[in-house]
Amino acid sequence: xxxxxxxxxxxxxxxxxxxxxxxxxxxxxxxxxxxxxFVPGEFMVEAVxxxxxxxxxxxxxxxxxxxxxxxxxxxxxxxxxxxxxPAALFLxxxxxxxxxxxxxxxxxxLFVGNAVRAAGWMxxxxxxxxxxxxLGGLGLITTPIEIMYTTTAVIIGIVAVNLPFVVLTLQSVxxxxxxxxxxxxxxxxxxxxxxxxxxxxxxxxxxxxxxxVLCFILAMNAxxxxxxxxxxxxxxxxxxxxxxxxxxxxxxxxGALSFVLMAVTLTLxxxxxxxxxxxxxx
Amino acid sequence: xxxxxxEAVSKHYGDAVxxxxxxxxxxxxxxxxxxxxxxxxxxxxxxxxxxxxxxxSGTIRIGARDVTNDPPYRRNVGxxxxxxxxxxxxxxxxxVAFGLRRRKVAEADIARRVASALEMVQLGALAQRLPRQMxxxxxxxxxxxxxxxxxxxxxxxxxxxxxLDAKLRQDVRxxxxxxxxxxxxxxxxxxxxQEEAMxxxxxxxxxxxxxxxxxxxxRALYQxxxxxxxxxxxxxxxxxxxxxxxxxxxxxxxxxxRADHDLGAAGTLMLRxxxxxxxxGGPNEASGTVEDVTYLGAATELxxxxxxxxxLFVHETVDAGRSRGDRIALTVPxxxxxxLSD
Ligand SMILES: Nc1ncnc2c1ncn2[C@@H]1O[C@H](COP(=O)(O)OP(=O)(O)OP(=O)(O)O)[C@@H](O)[C@H]1O
Ligand SMILES: [Mg+2]
Numbered sequence: 349x350x351x352x353x354x355x356x357x358x359x360x361x362x363x364x365x366x367x368x369x370x371x372x373x374x375x376x377x378x379x380x381x382x383x384x385x386f387v388p389g390e391f392m393v394e395a396v397x398x399x400x401x402x403x404x405x406x407x408x409x410x411x412x413x414x415x416x417x418x419x420x421x422x423x424x425x426x427x428x429x430x431x432x433x434p435a436a437l438f439l440x441x442x443x444x445x446x447x448x449x450x451x452x453x454x455x456x457x458l459f460v461g462n463a464v465r466a467a468g469w470m471x472x473x474x475x476x477x478x479x480x481x482x483l484g485g486l487g488l489i490t491t492p493i494e495i496m497y498t499t500t501a502v503i504i505g506i507v508a509v510n511l512p513f514v515v516l517t518l519q520s521v522x523x524x525x526x527x528x529x530x531x532x533x534x535x536x537x538x539x540x541x542x543x544x545x546x547x548x549x550x551x552x553x554x555x556x557x558x559x560x561v562l563c564f565i566l567a568m569n570a571x572x573x574x575x576x577x578x579x580x581x582x583x584x585x586x587x588x589x590x591x592x593x594x595x596x597x598x599x600x601x602x603g604a605l606s607f608v609l610m611a612v613t614l615t616l617x618x619x620x621x622x623x624x625x626x627x628x629x630x
Numbered sequence: 631x632x633x634x635x636x637e638a639v640s641k642h643y644g645d646a647v648x649x650x651x652x653x654x655x656x657x658x659x660x661x662x663x664x665x666x667x668x669x670x671x672x673x674x675x676x677x678x679x680x681x682x683x684x685x686x687s688g689t690i691r692i693g694a695r696d697v698t699n700d701p702p703y704r705r706n707v708g709x710x711x712x713x714x715x716x717x718x719x720x721x722x723x724x725x726v727a728f729g730l731r732r733r734k735v736a737e738a739d740i741a742r743r744v745a746s747a748l749e750m751v752q753l754g755a756l757a758q759r760l761p762r763q764m765x766x767x768x769x770x771x772x773x774x775x776x777x778x779x780x781x782x783x784x785x786x787x788x789x790x791x792x793x794l795d796a797k798l799r800q801d802v803r804x805x806x807x808x809x810x811x812x813x814x815x816x817x818x819x820x821x822x823x824q825e826e827a828m829x830x831x832x833x834x835x836x837x838x839x840x841x842x843x844x845x846x847x848x849r850a851l852y853q854x855x856x857x858x859x860x861x862x863x864x865x866x867x868x869x870x871x872x873x874x875x876x877x878x879x880x881x882x883x884x885x886x887x888r889a890d891h892d893l894g895a896a897g898t899l900m901l902r903x904x905x906x907x908x909x910x911g912g913p914n915e916a917s918g919t920v921e922d923v924t925y926l927g928a929a930t931e932l933x934x935x936x937x938x939x940x941x942l943f944v945h946e947t948v949d950a951g952r953s954r955g956d957r958i959a960l961t962v963p964x965x966x967x968x969x970l971s972d
Binding site: 531533535550 | 682703708715716719
């Protein structure tokens with residue numbers, strides 16, 4: 349018994365050390381910073397004050413940034429789940445020989461970094477960009493439509509980044525769901541949509557939750573896409589954090605922003621888990 | 631309730647033929663069993679009737695209705711799967727109610743019909759359980775209730791017993807047969823277990839390589855198999871190569887047997903092990919040596935090498951305590967000879 353306990357500890361030790369060194373320690377440090385005072389010119393003054401948090405929650409500008417981050421992330425998550433589910437279901441159920449190629453096609457975009465991809469979208473979205481050129485060429489529009497530096501551009505960009513993660517997560521869960529109950533439903537008179545809604549989806553809830561949480565966290569923390577596609581006037585949390593720390597050298601406030609972002613993300617994730625667990629008894 | 635008709639139904643996967651021109655008439659209230667070895671096309675045939683696989687050619691009718699191109703949800707068939715296929719997230723009650731809800735049956739009627747369907751399979755007390763809280767046998771009975779409650783035109787069963795242990799298999803088998811007969815349900819069942827097929831089916835369809843080898847009652851198949859495949863698949867048999875003579879059969883090793891009926895142009899003689907008698911006293915006598923003895927319970931199987939060189943399995947119902955090397959005399963009644971052309 350003690351032997352087994354010891355060997356388990358030995359096996360867990362490297363991972364535990366790694367997590368402590370790379371995740372817990374910086375977080376503790378950052379949290380400590382967030383309680384310090386920022387004096388311009390003096391960098392950071394040792395203190396224990398809630399001033400940085402109070403600043404965040406009393407300044408409508410920062411609340412609006414959090415609000416934008418939240419609704420963009422929620423919208424991106426919904427779009428990714430709705431668009432990703434059919435693709436994941438197809439991948440999970442297909443009997444084609446080219447299945448591994450199809451999965452590779454889903455993974456492929458991940459080989460290209462976020463910033464590079466966002467740069468690509470800039471080419472597509474611009475006033476003289478590909479999309480406007482095509483729409484104009486087809487005679488559908490006369491004046492170029494404004495996509496670049498809009499919320500739409502940011503949402504499209506983050507959806508494109510997150511979709512592969514969502515599809516792969518859903519696919520791996522759907523893979524484990526027996527298709528026979530769906531056939532039973534069809535034979536009992538359920539049409540395909542009713543079968544999906546009443547039989548497939550309820551069984552896929554844990555997968556939808558996992559994919560949704562993953563997508564939401566990625567969106568809440570998106571950096572390159574909002575910076576490149578949203579332009580200077582569009583603000584989400586991660587770029588604002590980076591700005592405080594890199595441009596303003598305001599570590600205390602940057603730390604506070606980070607913790608607000610993390611706390612909000614964690615709270616919503618936990619809430620989603622609880623609601624779904626209660627509703628579907630998973 | 632209805633009849634089922636297949637007319638030259640085929641299923642091809644590219645060049646591979648899974649089912650080749652199957653013709654079948656299932657009468658109202660009849661239980662037909664599709665029987666055959668793995669990969670012979672039983673499941674494919676059943677799934678074409680259910681509507682999950684599109685037939686490459688041919689026509690499928692349920693009653694007078696041509697359902698060849700209908701999707702499964704318009705065919706009104708009850709389906710029971712090998713692995714039960716219950717809805718894991720729904721209670722037993724909701725599983726059974728599923729088909730009725732799709733048919734927009736009134737809530738009060740649903741409660742009544744589900745309750746009576748569960749009574750029918752003796753599971754009335756477990757209505758609020760989830761499938762994972764039940765044994766395999768109970769789950770299969772729920773699946774049966776779920777398929778029956780919608781009053782299907784046809785009941786289709788794909789190896790419904792193969793996940794159950796031997797004792798339970800016997801119980802559920804009796805239960806399926808009892809319900810099927812009392813409700814007068816037109817039923818098609820798939821199995822590769824010949825004993826199951828013989829005991830349950832009004833009629834058996836023996837398939838091999840996508841082709842129907844023979845269709846007939848269990849008795850007809852057992853006593854007059856159309857070919858060596860059917861004879862070998864349905865029950866235990868001895869095959870002796872040789873040729874038919876005017877009055878009987880002569881084996882390659884020269885054993886002459888007399889028959890009381892015409893064996894046609896048979897090239898193979900089939901003898902059922904239990905039709906061969908131990909002892910002397912008939913026209914077709916032979917003597918030999920016991921090479922092996924296997925105790926089967928109800929009978930003892932003797933492997934006998936005849937002095938002429940032929941080899942026979944013989945089932946002796948009295949336990950005579952024979953052992954290897956014993957000398958033995960056998961008699962084949964003239965009525966027991968079955969001639970096969972291939
Ligand atoms: N999707 C498919 N693509 C290609 N060939 C298939 C496909 N489905 C089935 N087959 C082939 O069709 C033949 C019949 O299959 P089927 O499932 O009907 O066999 P079965 O009689 O039910 O066998 P078992 O007793 O093993 O269930 C098999 O040779 C199988 O390999
Ligand atoms: Mg099968």
